[in-house]
Amino acid sequence: xxxxxxxxxxxxxxxxxxxxxxxxxxxxxxxxxxxxxxxxxxxxxxxxxxxxxxxxxxxxxxxxxxxxxxxxxxxxxxxxxxxxxxxxxxxxxxxxxxxxxxxxxxxxxxxxxxxxxxxxxxxxxxxxxxxxxxxxxxxxxxxxxxxxxxxxxxxxxxxxxxxxxxxxxxxxxxxxxxxxxxxxxxxxxxxxxxxxxxxxxxxxxxxxxxxxxxxxxxxxxxxxxxxxxxxxxxxxxxxxxxxxxxxxxxxxxxxxxxxxxxxxxxxxxxxxxxxxxxxxxxxxxxxxxxxxxxxxxxxxxxxxxxxxxxxxxxxxxxxxxxxxxxxxxxxxxxxxxxxxxxxxxxxxxxxxxxxxxxxxxxxxxxxxxxxxxxxxxxxxxxxxxxxxxxxxxxxxxxxxxxxxxxxxxxxxxxxxxxxxxxxxxxxxxxxxxxxxxxxxxxxxxxxxxxxxxxxx
Amino acid sequence: xxxxxxxxxxxxxxxxxxxxxxxxxxxxxxxxxxxxxxxxxxxxxxxxxxxxxxxxxxxxxxxxxxxxxxxxxxxxxxxxxxxxxxxxxxxxxxxxxxxxxxxxxxxxxxxxxxxxxxxxxxxxxxxxxxxxxxxxxxxxxxxxxxxxxxxxxxxxxxxxxxxxxxxxxxxxxxxxxxxxxxxxxxxxxxxxxxxxxxxxxxxxxxxxxxxxxxxxxxxxxxxxxxxxxxxxxxxxxxxxxxxxxxxxxxxxxxxxxxxxxxxxxxxxxxxxxxxxxxxxxxxxx
Numbered sequence: 001x002x003x004x005x006x007x008x009x010x011x012x013x014x015x016x017x018x019x020x021x022x023x024x025x026x027x028x029x030x031x032x033x034x035x036x037x038x039x040x041x042x043x044x045x046x047x048x049x050x051x052x053x054x055x056x057x058x059x060x061x062x063x064x065x066x067x068x069x070x071x072x073x074x075x076x077x078x079x080x081x082x083x084x085x086x087x088x089x090x091x092x093x094x095x096x097x098x099x100x101x102x103x104x105x106x107x108x109x110x111x112x113x114x115x116x117x118x119x120x121x122x123x124x125x126x127x128x129x130x131x132x133x134x135x136x137x138x139x140x141x142x143x144x145x146x147x148x149x150x151x152x153x154x155x156x157x158x159x160x161x162x163x164x165x166x167x168x169x170x171x172x173x174x175x176x177x178x179x180x181x182x183x184x185x186x187x188x189x190x191x192x193x194x195x196x197x198x199x200x201x202x203x204x205x206x207x208x209x210x211x212x213x214x215x216x217x218x219x220x221x222x223x224x225x226x227x228x229x230x231x232x233x234x235x236x237x238x239x240x241x242x243x244x245x246x247x248x249x250x251x252x253x254x255x256x257x258x259x260x261x262x263x264x265x266x267x268x269x270x271x272x273x274x275x276x277x278x279x280x281x282x283x284x285x286x287x288x289x290x291x292x293x294x295x296x297x298x299x300x301x302x303x304x305x306x307x308x309x310x311x312x313x314x315x316x317x318x319x320x321x322x323x324x325x326x327x328x329x330x331x332x333x334x335x336x337x338x339x340x341x342x343x344x345x346x347x348x349x350x351x352x353x354x355x356x357x358x359x360x361x362x363x364x365x366x367x368x369x370x371x372x373x374x375x376x377x378x379x380x381x382x383x384x385x386x387x388x389x390x391x392x393x394x395x396x397x398x399x400x401x402x403x404x405x406x407x408x409x410x411x412x413x414x415x416x417x418x419x420x421x422x423x424x425x426x427x428x429x430x431x432x433x434x435x436x437x438x439x440x441x442x443x444x445x446x447x448x449x450x451x452x453x454x455x456x
Numbered sequence: 457x458x459x460x461x462x463x464x465x466x467x468x469x470x471x472x473x474x475x476x477x478x479x480x481x482x483x484x485x486x487x488x489x490x491x492x493x494x495x496x497x498x499x500x501x502x503x504x505x506x507x508x509x510x511x512x513x514x515x516x517x518x519x520x521x522x523x524x525x526x527x528x529x530x531x532x533x534x535x536x537x538x539x540x541x542x543x544x545x546x547x548x549x550x551x552x553x554x555x556x557x558x559x560x561x562x563x564x565x566x567x568x569x570x571x572x573x574x575x576x577x578x579x580x581x582x583x584x585x586x587x588x589x590x591x592x593x594x595x596x597x598x599x600x601x602x603x604x605x606x607x608x609x610x611x612x613x614x615x616x617x618x619x620x621x622x623x624x625x626x627x628x629x630x631x632x633x634x635x636x637x638x639x640x641x642x643x644x645x646x647x648x649x650x651x652x653x654x655x656x657x658x659x660x661x662x663x664x665x666x667x668x669x670x671x672x673x674x675x676x677x678x679x680x681x682x683x684x685x686x687x688x689x690x691x692x693x694x695x696x697x698x699x700x701x702x703x704x705x706x707x708x709x710x711x712x713x714x715x716x717x718x719x720x721x722x723x724x725x726x727x728x729x730x731x732x733x734x735x736x737x738x739x740x741x
Contacts, residue, residue, distance in 0.1 A: 001601055001602055001604055002601075002606070004607075005601050005604075012589055012590075013589075016589050347585065348587060351581070351585040352602075353570065353573075354544070354573065354579045354581075355573070355574075355579065355598055355599050355646070356570055356571070356572075356573035356574025356577070356599060356602050356603075357570065357574075357602045358567065358570045358571065358574075358602070359566055359567055359570060360567075361602065448546075449547075450541060450546050452579075452581060452585055453541065453546065453658055
């Protein structure tokens with residue numbers, strides 16, 4: 001028989017008992033939409049977990065802390081070795097502007113009216129790595145590689161770095177603009193000056209010791225970063241980023257000016273390094289490789305991500321199991337329908353056999369009918385779960401306004417149905433139908449041709 | 457070989473051989489150039505009913521030459537229906553063989569039997585057995601659908617044969633919209649549409665009134681003769697048997713009489729023998 005003829009016979013048989021077919025299909029519809037909804041809830045949980053982690057920090061980032069181990073210093077050689085790893089997209093050393101007995105102060109305005117004491121959160125990074133490390137700019141440009149050899153110290157400021165400056169000509173509390181209680185995304189008040197336009201910013205290194213010489217550098221702010229509560233990157237909010245080479249130059253000049261010789265026993269190398277893996281799946285490997293190089297003290301979101309993922313997967317499995325039970329019950333109903341149908345059509349099957357219909361064709365008819373029930377149920381079930389998912393998300397996101405927003409997060413959909421889940425639901429429903437049709441089909445094949453002759 | 461010998465078998469011992477011999481010599485010319493298309497060899501079928509054994513067929517042997525219209529008559533329980541089922545390969549014999557075209561179909565697998573029926577056998581049922589959900593045209597097309605014939609081609613064939621049974625205008629009707637006679641004509645068209653070599657009919661007129669019976673019988677005979685097809689029909693009605701070339705009477709699982717229908721044979725000789733002979737010759741080449 002031709003496939004078109006098989007299909008038309010099956011369609012005709014299904015439409016012959018419309019209500020029964022409808023009921024059976026409904027079983028599959030419920031089963032499919034149940035399993036799709038359940039898995040979509042699981043995916044929703046996993047996605048909002050991921051989103052939550054992302055607000056805490058880049059999930060593909062590994063931070064290396066220097067141990068103070070002289071055998072394996074975190075120096076340029078080590079950085080190059082890490083850069084050579086295939087799973088590593090970018091790596092940068094992290095150097096803090098910090099020296100024993102040295103003060104750092106940034107000044108701006110006429111006569112150095114505005115002062116930022118301490119310079120905490122100012123880090124030196126490799127500008128070549130910055131584009132890969134997720135520095136989004138609120139204004140201006142990302143810190144460029146120093147190609148023109150300028151001696152001006154270029155910086156990009158954290159979102160709220162400008163509020164670190166105090167006005168030395170005002171009294172407390174008017175000498176500072178408080179922004180600690182402004183939520184991310186909310187409008188910030190104007191700072192005392194716009195760092196992007198200010199031409200008078202200087203950075204000065206000075207010592208408490210007598211007869212010490214200060215060194216001063218001109219600062220150009222090339223951009224202001226978008227802030228975040230990423231605890232691995234405090235520079236995004238209150239700090240600033242400069243070229244690590246500039247930072248080393250500044251320290252060297254200060255040392256030279258004050259005839260300080262670097263301590264030979266001091267640990268050579270950078271304080272930290274940040275490593276960006278190509279994807280989340282590479283993070284564990286990269287971290288292990290770094291450990292193997294002799295840097296046991298690393299930090300990433302990997303562990304917490306994995307444990308959260310495991311938890312989400314467990315929930316997904318439980319939800320999927322519930323859906324699976326629903327689909328299993330619908331498969332029983334398909335089997336029941338098909339067995340009834342075989343009984344009803346006993347004579348018809350006998351006649352078909354007498355007329356020379358091949359056993360394979362009879363088997364196919366029942367298998368296709370069962371698979372069709374599954375397929376139709378799958379299509380309608382997908383549509384239904386898309387609708388339910390849409391309604392649920394609209395309801396939850398409509399209600400979630402306050403609490404989640406307060407944490408600096410947009411509300412996340414609780415139910416996510418990706419395309420693969422839809423196709424999976426459809427394929428699964430069809431296979432369930434097909435499998436449920438096996439026993440009825442075998443029964444149909446076993447019916448004797450003599451049934452056609454039998455007179456009732 | 458100028459005599460059609462009905463082979464060795466039960467009827468020899470029953471002492472009916474003289475009758476057979478006499479009758480066959482008359483029909484000899486008809487059957488001379490046609491080899492036996494069906495050969496039944498010592499066919500025995502035993503059913504178990506509870507702990508009892510019922511012998512439905514007891515060592516039956518006979519041959520049917522190509523193009524013959526054979527009627528098996530007998531009362532209910534005579535074994536005639538069992539014999540038909542064996543001939544059509546619908547059930548397996550307990551002992552013995554059914555050879556069709558020289559092939560022992562009793563040894564065929566289910567799959568091979570299906571293919572065999574598809575190619576060589578047509579079947580007409582007492583209760584028509586049309587598919588209720590299908591139109592007359594679709595019902596007639598069924599055997600061609602099973603063969604995998606494309607829609608256009610099979611509809612042409614089905615329409616042609618529906619025309620031959622006089623139902624062109626009923627092609628789009630469903631069985632429930634037709635009378636018994638019309639339904640059986642659809643059944644006949646379905647049996648003939650694939651031009652099988654052998655057609656089996658099981659009480660084809662059992663559910664029809666006298667007038668329709670005549671119509672249906674004449675139609676079957678006409679179609680068979682037209683294409684030199686072999687027809688084996690089973691009935692309890694001796695009047696119907698008179699349409700056949702040859703009448704086999706059964707009782708208690710054995711053949712008690714096997715005679716050539718003299719009247720019919722003479723008619724046939726006059727009417728269709730020349731044509732049938734030519735067609736038969738063509739078929740064999």
